Each structure stands twice: as structure tokens, then as C-alpha cells.
Amino acid sequence: MADMGVSQAELVEPRGDNGRKLPQYLAALAATLGALAAGSMLGWSAPVMVKLTDPNSTDYDFSVTQRQGDWISSVINLGAAFICFPIGLIMDAIGRKKTMLLLVLPFTLGWLLITFGTSVGMLIAGRLITGVAGGAFCVTAPAYTSEIAQDSIRGTLGSYFQLMITIGILFAYVVGGYASVFVFNILCTCIPIIFGVVFFFMPESPNFLVVKGKNDEAREALIRLRGSAYDVDYELNSLKARAEENKRNQVSYIAALKKKTALKALLICYALMVFQQLSGINAVIFNTSQIFSDAGATIAPTIATIIIGVIQVIATFISSLVVDKLGRRILLLLSALVMCVCSTALGVYFFLQQTHGSEADIVQAITWLPLVSLSLFIIAFSLGFGPIPWMMAGDLCQIDIKAFVGSTAGTLNWLLSFTVTSTFNSLNVAIGAGQVFWMFAGIMLVGFLFIFFVIPETKGKSVDEIQVLLGGEPQQRPEEKK
Structure with missing residues (x-):
């Protein structure tokens, strides 16, 4: 007798993209609790460093200079950059799930050093360690969610990572802005622990289990993720066929990357990271308060920062709803175009302010421009270049x-994030804020052209179909092989 929770279509056509979706959503949300921890790490410095660099600060038993504060803020980028390559090898060796659970230890240790630090060196060490853990999550969580998801919701689940990052940042802005540094640090320490407890009960990636020859465990994981009415054997056979194909053709990374499809995938992934960071997103975020102030707004810096955090969360959530309907390509194109226009507008405002002065009539006539441009820039980034x-x-x-x-x-x-954040102020002094934002606009124009001519649409497509789009040969389905 049919399960009352399963539709007739699922019983008649159990293959393809049918099957229960809720367990996949839950597993993805559990995995991206690590992104929430990473987001709180990223947002920590905005509310906290203002307090710590205040000469009258009593949050720690030592003082923090502006230069030391810059290092405390930015050192997470170096920790994250250091771990990204090793963590790829680790998660291939022991699995996505075990790797992410192990990351709870350094994340918790880092926050404890920050919470109970007795010197600037301990704060830097704590931030470095949390940067290592946060950077590792940025590799493992997207890999896990892409491997547990069916094709029709892969984009939606994949966008949860950036959504939880923005929620973590907003959490840091709100709680860090109003709670004491000690209380804020304790709450941040709890997040990775909560992640560990929740994610412990989630299944391992079926893809990884098949590669390791653990077919029975892979079958059980698929049942947990898709439901018992789903044709698990069909998908399992497909995974096994792909794993066997890769095993027969197993070569070194260097040899694997010589394939046309692999090279194109590598180029696209690297290029998107370059355009994401050189879009100037961090320059915009870090100067939110100044832009609001320059525009004549009376909003307090803390409130202004929270407003931007809320905009980020809402726009990223909208992206998660439409990424599997509109597609990755159209969202990236829209994102690049709007960010280009907004950076150009910000450049015009700062250039006129620099050349004519803040009180000039022409500047006073466009005091609305930076507020509108900033908001649209954040929305556009969060819809496309943030999550995708x-x-x-x-x-x-x-x-x-x-x-x-x-x-x-x-x-x-x-590494690009570290470079942009550490050189932005110097660039402002050297060539002017207006010219810097025009440079960001030019980079996004190049990004728009790159997306238009190079990047294929992957919405709702299987791995094999995407390889064909990249120039590969079509693969036989498991039932077609004799």
C-alpha cells in the first residue's frame, strides 16, 4: 500500500527528480550552520573593533591600537587562505561530514582565545584559528550540499551557504553592536558547538561513499535523503557508473585538469572568485557608515550597518528562491550589470565631492545618490555574485x-579579500575614492562580458549534462550499458 505522504507521480515515475525534498533541505540547513559560524566571524570586527580601539575601552585588560586592530580584523583572510587547499585533500580522504565535524574543535578553540584573551597576540591567534575553520567551511559545506541535492533544488540548497553567511554577519552587527564584547564572544563560541550537535545526525554524501566503495552506506544515505519510495537503486547505479568511469580514467590532478571540460570549469570558478572580490564589495561594506555620513544621513553608524545587513539577508534569501527558476547565468549577468552601474554612480559622487567639496551645490543636489547606489549594490551582489x-x-x-x-x-x-581590504585605504589616498570605484565598475563590466560569452547555464542540469555544455562527450545512462 502506498505511503500516504507520497504522490502517485512519485510511485509511477520514481526516477529522475522525484523523491522527498524535505530531508535534503534539513541536511543542507544543518551543514550551513557552519556558514552561520563563519558569518559571525566575518561580521565580528565591524562592531567590536570600534570598541576595542577606543582609548577608554574596558572590554579587555589591554589596549588595541588602530594598526593592531587592522591585523585583528584582516588576519582571518590569511587563515582561511591557508586551509582551503589542505581541506580539499582532507575531505576527499575522510569524507565531507567527518571533516566538517572536526572543524568544530578549531572554531571553538579560536573563539575561546578571543573571549579570554589577555593580549593582542592572543586575539590575533584566535582570529587566525577561526579564519582557518571558517575558510574550511567555505569549501566543505558547498561541496556537501551540491552532492546531497537533486538537480531541481541543487541551486536553492547551494545558495543557503551565502544566505547563512549573511545571517551570521547580521547577527554580529546586531548583537555585537549592543551586547558587551564578552557576551558577544560567548554567543559566537556557541554557534559551532550547536552546528556540531545538529550536523552529527545528518548523512554523509552518497557521492563520497560510492567513491570509497561503501555502496550499502551510500544506499542508506540516499534513502534518508530521498525517501523509501524513491528509486534509490537507479541513482546509486548512476553514481557507481560515474565513479567507475573516473576510477578507470584516474590520473593526477595535473592530468585531470588537462581535459577541456576541467580546464573550462577551473577557468570559470577562478574568474568568478576574482570578479566577486574585485567588485569592491568589501570596500563598500567597510565604508557603509562613511557613505551614509557623507550623504548627510542622520542615521547612527550602528543602525546604518544593521540596515545594510538586513538588505543583504533579504536579497540573498530572494536569490535562494529564484536561483533554480531564473538560473545562475541570468542572476550573474544582472548582478554584474547593476553593480557596475552602482560603482560608477558612487565614483561620480566621490569624484565630485573631492573636486568641488562637500558643500558644493552639485554635490548637495545628489546627496541621495550614494544611499541609493549602496543599497542597490548590496542587493545586486546578494542576488548573484554573493552566493553563486x-x-x-x-x-x-x-x-x-x-x-x-x-x-x-x-x-x-x-587572498584577494585580504588584498582588497588591506589596500583600499591606500588606493583612496593615492588615486582618490572616485577613481577607485570607477576601477571596480570597469572590473564588473569585464565580468559581465565574461559571463555572457563563457559561462553556461547549469540550472536543473545533471553533472553529465553540464560536462556536455563544457565541451565533453555525452555519457551513456546506466540502463543503456550492456
Whole structure:
């Protein structure tokens, strides 16, 4: 007798994309609790460093100079860049689930050093360690969610990573802005622990289990993720066929990357990370308060920062709803175009302010421009260039290079983030804020053209179908092989 929770269509056509979706949503949300921890790490410095660099601060028993504060803020990028490549090897060796559970230890240790630090060195060490854990999550969580998801919801589940990042940042802005530094640190320490407890009960990636020859465990994982009425054997056979094909053709990373499809996937993943960071997103976020102030707004810096955090969360949530309907390509194109226009507008405002002065009539006539441009910039980034670059390695790459491409792309992203955040103020002084934003606009114009001419649409497509789009040969279905 049919299960009352299963539709007739699922029983008649159990293959393809039928099957229960709720367990996949729950597993993806559990995995991206690690992204929530990473988001709180990223947002920590915005509310906290203002307090710590205040000469009258009593949050710690030592003082923090502005230069030391810059290092405390930015050192997470170096920790994240350091771990991205090794974590790819680790998750291929012991699995996605075990790797993420192990990350609870360094994340908790890092926050404890920050919470009970007795010197600037301990704060830097704590931030470095949390950067290592946060950077590792940026590789493992997207890989896990892409491998547990069916094709029709892969984009939606993949976008949860960036959504939870933005929620973590907003959490840091709100709680860090109003709670004491000690209380805020304790709450941040709890997040990775909660993640560990919840994620412990989630299944391992079926894809990984098949690669390791654990077919019975893979079958059980698929049943947990798809439901007992789903044709698990069909998908399992497909995974086994792909794993056997990769095993027969198993070569080194260097040899694997010589394939046309692998090279194109690598190029796209790297390029998207470059455009994401060189879009100027961090320059915009870090100067939110100044832009609001320059526009004559009376909103307090803390409130202004929270407003931007809310905009990020809402726009990223909308992206998660439409990414599997509109597709990755159209969202990236829209994102690049709007960010280009907004950066141009911000450049015009700062250039006129620099050349004519803040009180000039022409500047006073467009005091609304930076507020509108900033809000639209954040919305556009959150819809496209925020979440999508992180999910593309999962979409485009076969399992033999997925960990390598995802981890090295993550390393590139964090190194670029460190470069942009550490040089923005110097660039402002050297060439002017207006010219810097025009440079960002030019980069996004190049990004728009790259997306238009190079990047294929992966919405709702299987791994094999995507490989064909990248120039590969069509693969036989399991039932077609004799």
C-alpha cells in the first residue's frame, strides 16, 4: 500500500527528480550552520573593533591600537587562505561530514582565545584559528550540499551557504553592536558547538561513499535523503557508473585538469572568485557608515550597518528562491550589470565631492545618490555574485577535481579579500575614492562580458549534462550499458 505522504507521480515515475525534498533541505540547513559560524566571524570586527580601539575601552585588560586592530580584523583572510587547499585533500580522504565535524574543535578553540584573551597576540591567534575553520567551511559545506541535492533544488540548497553567511554577519552587527564584547564572544563560541550537535545526525554524501566503495552506506544515505519510495537503486547505479568511469580514467590532478571540460570549469570558478572580490564589495561594506555620513544621513553608524545587513539577508534569501527558476547565468549577468552601474554612480559622487567639496551645490543636489547606489549594490551582489560563485565548483566540476578546484578557488578568494581590504585605504589616498570605484565598475563590466560569452547555464542540469555544455562527450545512462 502506498505511503500516504507520497504522490502517485512519485510511485509511477520514481526516477529522475522525484523523491522527498524535505530531508535534503534539513541536511543542507544543518551543514550551513557552519556558514552561520563563519558569518559571525566575518561580521565580528565591524562592531567590536570600534570598541576595542577606543582609548577608554574596558572590554579587555589591554589596549588595541588602530594598526593592531587592522591585523585583528584582516588576519582571518590569511587563515582561511591557508586551509582551503589542505581541506580539499582532507575531505576527499575522510569524507565531507567527518571533516566538517572536526572543524568544530578549531572554531571553538579560536573563539575561546578571543573571549579570554589577555593580549593582542592572543586575539590575533584566535582570529587566525577561526579564519582557518571558517575558510574550511567555505569549501566543505558547498561541496556537501551540491552532492546531497537533486538537480531541481541543487541551486536553492547551494545558495543557503551565502544566505547563512549573511545571517551570521547580521547577527554580529546586531548583537555585537549592543551586547558587551564578552557576551558577544560567548554567543559566537556557541554557534559551532550547536552546528556540531545538529550536523552529527545528518548523512554523509552518497557521492563520497560510492567513491570509497561503501555502496550499502551510500544506499542508506540516499534513502534518508530521498525517501523509501524513491528509486534509490537507479541513482546509486548512476553514481557507481560515474565513479567507475573516473576510477578507470584516474590520473593526477595535473592530468585531470588537462581535459577541456576541467580546464573550462577551473577557468570559470577562478574568474568568478576574482570578479566577486574585485567588485569592491568589501570596500563598500567597510565604508557603509562613511557613505551614509557623507550623504548627510542622520542615521547612527550602528543602525546604518544593521540596515545594510538586513538588505543583504533579504536579497540573498530572494536569490535562494529564484536561483533554480531564473538560473545562475541570468542572476550573474544582472548582478554584474547593476553593480557596475552602482560603482560608477558612487565614483561620480566621490569624484565630485573631492573636486568641488562637500558643500558644493552639485554635490548637495545628489546627496541621495550614494544611499541609493549602496543599497542597490548590496542587493545586486546578494542576488548573484554573493552566493553563486561558491556553488559553481559543485555545479561544474566532476568529483575527481571538485575538491581541488573548490579549495584552490577558495584560497584565491580569501587572498584577494585580504588584498582588497588591506589596500583600499591606500588606493583612496593615492588615486582618490572616485577613481577607485570607477576601477571596480570597469572590473564588473569585464565580468559581465565574461559571463555572457563563457559561462553556461547549469540550472536543473545533471553533472553529465553540464560536462556536455563544457565541451565533453555525452555519457551513456546506466540502463543503456550492456
